[in-house]
Every structure is written in structure tokens, then in C-alpha cells.
Amino acid sequence: MTHSLRPAGSLGSPGAFGSGRLSIALVSEHASPLAALGGVDAGGQNVHVACLAGALADRGHRVTVYTRRDARDLPEQVPLRDGVAVHHVPAGPPEQIPKDELLPHMGAFGRYLARTWRGRPPDLVHSHFWMSGLASLWATRELGLPLLHTYHALGTVKRRHQQLADPSPPQRIALETEVGFGCDRVIATCRDEVVELGRMGIPAIKAGIVxxxxxxxxxxPRGPVAERGTQRYQLLQLGRLVPRKGAAVSIAALARLPETELVVVGGPPADRLDQDPEVxxxxxxxxAAGVADRVxxxxxxxxxxxxxxLRAADVVLCPADYEPFGIVxxxxxxxxxxxxxxxxxxxLDTVADPATGRLVPPRDPEALAAAVAELLADPAAxxxxxxxxRRRTLRRFGWGRVAAATEAAYCDVLETQPVATGAGVV
Structure with missing residues (x-):
């Protein structure tokens, strides 16, 4: 599947397909839009897939999200909302498996997709995360369907930062590269990702940024506010409780911030916190830092x-070692x-320094504390x-705008497809 594509950042307009109703398959092998958030493998991708599916449905498209069945009692298909269904794919045992152990089951996942789509193919497939891309690539090659892919995270970045602690399969980077070359379009989420794809050898012309x-x-900004603690200031860190998210950096910074409490949101349910290794x-x-009573x-x-x-916080902290995008x-x-x-x-793309906050070097508690202290000392700032x-999110990051840009990428790819593929508008 080689087609002429527009360069990164030039996603075009919906064109001839813009007014048509598409049948869209979103493939998200481990990140179900139905999953409870906050676990080790449940976070931003789950939110992204669920919200993108809903926003595409709002634009008149029919969307099915294909995700792995990870419990025996899950039905084959569950309606998520009008225009969106979640389809549970039987690939591997019907139980929760860490995502880094799912690769052996992607062959079965891809074969199931091919069987399911053979009778009634979608107009296009949009896979999320590299293993979804791999399974989707196998199925779409067999059926001649257009494929777009969003990585959400790249193995090259993860390996660079985690090194020997990276639990990813050793074949990950090679297979990610195969997906990048094999799909019709990579939908990257930020400029840094396009640069990284270039280092992998994937040409920028194959990638657009949404x-x-x-x-x-x-x-x-308006609505209920959570109860605050007894300290004068309150900081909040939200997200999965994994080391790379930098909660340890926030705790070290807190030692330099008197009269300040840190609220850490995420991880297992409250009644299981004591058993969690990261907690x-x-x-x-x-x-050890002398701030246990303020965390x-x-x-x-x-x-x-x-x-x-979030509304209860004076400042929100996002001090990750690395962050493929970061929704928080x-x-x-x-x-x-x-x-x-x-x-x-x-x-680097979302936080505008100094307009909407501050950007600091990763793994630097002193720099984090200094930036926070500056803001805490200046209520007007x-x-x-x-x-x-708030203005920035409304202007650039609302789901309606994101869905429109994604639809434009879909239409760019569909307009390059040979008629023989069977892809079209219903």
C-alpha cells in the first residue's frame, strides 16, 4: 500500500468524502474504552479511543472499536453510545494480561479481524498502539483495506529512557517500523513524535499531526470543587502510578515548598493502595524527605x-520523565x-510557557519546585x-476539532485508494 501522501502537519480538508458516512474500525488491542482508568495499562489511550469514537459518531460516522476480550463474561459487542460499538476480540485467554505480554496473541487477533471484515469490510481501519497496528496490518493487507495508525508511544523513546527496565518485547521497534512503512498514514500526536519517526526511517511525508x-x-473552570486539605496551597498530580510519570520528582520538590500539600490521583482503588508497590x-x-504528612x-x-x-488545585504537576503526548x-x-x-x-506542544504554565527539565525537583513557588507566590499569574x-484548549484541543482533523486524514487516504480495494462511502 504505497500512495502519495501530504507532508506532516498538512492534513488537508475532508474533500469528496467529507459529506459521506463512513464505517470506521478503530483497533485498540489492550486499551478498551470501557476500562476503568488509573491502572498500569489503562490511561490516556483508553480516553483517546473512547472520545475519538464518540466525536466521529457526532460527525455522522459509524464506529466500531475492536479490543481484546479480557474477561469471560464480556459479550461480543457492547454499545458505547449512539453510533459507537465496542467489539470484544477473542485472542488469548479471556483474562487481564499485561500489554507487554500480548504480542503472542496478535496473530489470532489479526486473523479474527480478517474473518470478521471479509463479509462486511469497514471503509477504513485506524489502529492505536503498535500491536494493534501489527494485527490490523495483517488483516488489511489480506483484504486490501486502507489503514491509518496512531502509535501513542514509541518503543525507541521507551527504550532510551527505561533501558534495561523496559519490559517491551525485544522485537517491538522492528515491528513498529514495519507498521509505519506498511500503513497508509501515520497520525502522530505531536511534533516530537514525527522527529522520532524520522529517526526510525519513516519519512515525514507519511505522517500528519493530529x-x-x-x-x-x-x-x-466552573463546577464542584473537591475538598482541600489543611495546607495553604494544594498541588495535584494525576495519572497512572508508574515511575516514569515522575511522582517521585513531585515529592522531592514538595520538600522545598512549605505550607503545601501534594495530592496524587491514580493507581489502584483506595482500599488497595497499601498493597501497591509504587505507592x-x-x-x-x-x-525520607520529611513530607509524608503533606502527601x-x-x-x-x-x-x-x-x-x-483539578479545580481544587492551585497548580497541576506533570513531571514525567518522558510523555508521548500527555492528556492531563x-x-x-x-x-x-x-x-x-x-x-x-x-x-512541548500543549503547555505554552509562560502563557499557560511553566516547562521545566525532567527529573529536576529543584527546577520543578522553583517554577511552582513562582506561581504560588503570584495569584494573578x-x-x-x-x-x-482554557482559551488554548477551546481553540486547539476540543474533540470536535480533533475529530474533524482526523476525518480529513481519513479522506486524504481514501482519495488515494484504488477503486478495486472496495473502500468507499456508505
Missing amino acids: PCGVDTELFT RRLRALAR RFTGGVPSTDVPPL PLEAMACGRPVVASAVGGQ REACGEAG
């Missing part, structure tokens, strides 16, 4: 509880809160950052 989005109706590690670090872990929370927690800065900005984030990955962040 950022992740945020629900600007759920995440708003135990972070609590030990907090004790509070909430555990994973329902998505509806997140906006009130968008959620914080949409709620009108200033963000201090590490200057890595997608955060915090308010200005929050207002600018």
Missing part, C-alpha cells in the same frame, strides 16, 4: 471526580488551572495562566 483532545464540556515506594520517599494518595477515581479535583495538561488547562510540566514529548489555558 493532537489528542479534551472534553471541554466535562473539564471546565509503597512513593510513601517511603515521602517519609495524600486518593487511588484511582471515576472520571467524573477528576474535574473537581489539557484537562488541567480546560479547568482553568496552571500547569508545571516537564519539557518533553507532547507537553495563576489566574492569567488558567484563563489562557
